[in-house]
Amino acid sequence: LAGCFPFDGGEGALQGFARLENGVVQFMEDWPLAENLTGTMEFFNAGFKGRGSGQILGHRSHDILVFFKDLRDGTMTVQAAAAGAMKDFVTFLKGVPTVLEYLGPELQRLDWGAGYSEVSVDLSLPLRNPTSYKLEADLKILDGELFVEGFSPRATEINGTLNLRQGVVTGEGITAKWLNGPVLAHVLRTNEIGYRTRLDFDGEVDAKALG
Numbered sequence: 001l002a003g004c005f006p007f008d009g010g011e012g013a014l015q016g017f018a019r020l021e022n023g024v025v026q027f028m029e030d031w032p033l034a035e036n037l038t039g040t041m042e043f044f045n046a047g048f049k050g051r052g053s054g055q056i057l058g059h060r061s062h063d064i065l066v067f068f069k070d071l072r073d074g075t076m077t078v079q080a081a082a083a084g085a086m087k088d089f090v091t092f093l094k095g096v097p098t099v100l101e102y103l104g105p106e107l108q109r110l111d112w113g114a115g116y117s118e119v120s121v122d123l124s125l126p127l128r129n130p131t132s133y134k135l136e137a138d139l140k141i142l143d144g145e146l147f148v149e150g151f152s153p154r155a156t157e158i159n160g161t162l163n164l165r166q167g168v169v170t171g172e173g174i175t176a177k178w179l180n181g182p183v184l185a186h187v188l189r190t191n192e193i194g195y196r197t198r199l200d201f202d203g204e205v206d207a208k209a210l211g
Contacts, residue, residue, distance in 0.1 A: 006045040006046035006072075007045050008045075008046075013044070013045060014043070014044070014045055015042070015043065015044050015045075016042070016043040017040065017041070017042050017043075018040070018041045018042075019039075019040055019041075020037055020038060020039050020040070020041060020050070020052060021038055022036055022037070022038065023036075023037035023038070023054075024037065025037060025054075025066075027076070027078065027123075027125065028125065028130055032056055032092060033056070034054050034055070034056050034064075035054060035055050035056070036053075036054055036055045037052060037053070037054035037064070038052050038053055038054070039051050039052015039053060039054075039064070040052060046070045046071050046072055047067070047068060047069055047070060047071070048066075048067060048068045048071055049065070049066070049067040049068075050064075050065070050066040050067070051063075051064065051065050051066075052064055056082070056092060059082040059083065059084035059088060059089060059092070059117075059119065060082060060083065060084060061080045061081060061082035062081075063080065063081050064078070064079075064080040065077075065078070065079040065080070066078050066079075074126060074127045074128045075124060075125065075126045075127070076124075076125045076126075076127060077122075077123065077124050077125075078121065078122075078123040078125065079120075079121065079122050079123075080119075080120070080121050081118070081119065081120045081121075082118075082119050082120075082121075083116070083117065083118045083119070084116070084117065085115070085116065085117070086112045086114070086115035086116060086117040086141060086144050086145075087111075087112045087113070087115070089112075089117045089119060089139070090110065090111060090112045094108060108149075109148050109149040109150065110146070110148055110149075111146075111147055111148075111149065112144060112145060112146055112147075113145035113146075113147065113154070113156075114143065114144065114145045114156075115141060115142060115143055115144030115145055115158065116141075116142040116143065116144075117139055117140065117141055117142070117144070118139075118140040118142070119137065119138070119139050119140075120137065120138045121135070121136070121137045122135075122136045122137070123135050123136075135164065136164060136165055137163075137164040138161060138162070138163050138164070139161065139162045139163075139164075140160075140161045141158050141159060141160055141161070141162070141174075142159060143157055143158070143159065144156075144157075144158035144159070145157075145158065146158055146176075153178060153179055154178075155176045155177070155178045155183075156176065156177045156178075157175075157176055157177040158174065158175070158176040159174070159175050159176070160172075160173060160174030160175060160176075160185070161174075162174075162187060167196065168189050168196045168197060169187055169196070169197050170187050170188060170189055170197065171185070171186070171187040172186055172187075173186070174186070174187070178201075178203070178205060179205035180205065181203055181204040181205040182203050182204060183201045183202065183203030183204075183205070184201060184202055184203055185199060185200065185201040186199075186200045186201070187199055188200060
């Protein structure tokens with residue numbers, strides 16, 4: 001059977017299990033470390049699966065799944081859900097050059113004050129060609145505060161969910177307070193040249209705050 005491995009024709013099976021405690025993984029050279037990893041790893045023929053918990057930039061994830069359907073293909077899938085301070089999540093995005101390239105340079109002008117976030121991520125990463133990775137994510141914002149460099153009014157008390165698909169951020173029914181008034185915002189895909197997303201909002205604002 002040794003010459004038949006990895007048993008694509010069902011000639012046999014090779015399976016192994018391992019336990020990971022306080023592990024550290026760097027998925028890509030420019031990405032922050034995943035630390036304090038605890039969980040299980042399983043090898044089955046040419047496949048690999050790891051599941052457990054860990055932490056990235058203050059965001060603690062109690063459910064991280066990493067797997068290779070076929071190690072020969074070299075494509076790693078990472079699925080995780082995490083929660084933590086919104087500011088830590090934005091710091092993470094700004095600290096990853098490949099994510100900045102994916103979302104665009106305007107991300108550098110964006111910053112967050114207060115707020116809590118819940119994040120779910122689905123990343124497909126071809127290790128032989130990491131720049132061709134695919135990233136999908138959902139970000140739930142709770143009582144967030146957003147401001148843009150060079151633009152003084154801040155949005156506060158932000159509550160809602162943003163979705164990232166194919167490099168475009170969208171979101172429906174996001175509530176916030178801006179210029180001392182309540183607003184309802186929608187983040188929509190746009191076909192305008194040079195832009196991926198547009199922000200539509202309506203509500204009431206305090207005219208005095210404009211001054």
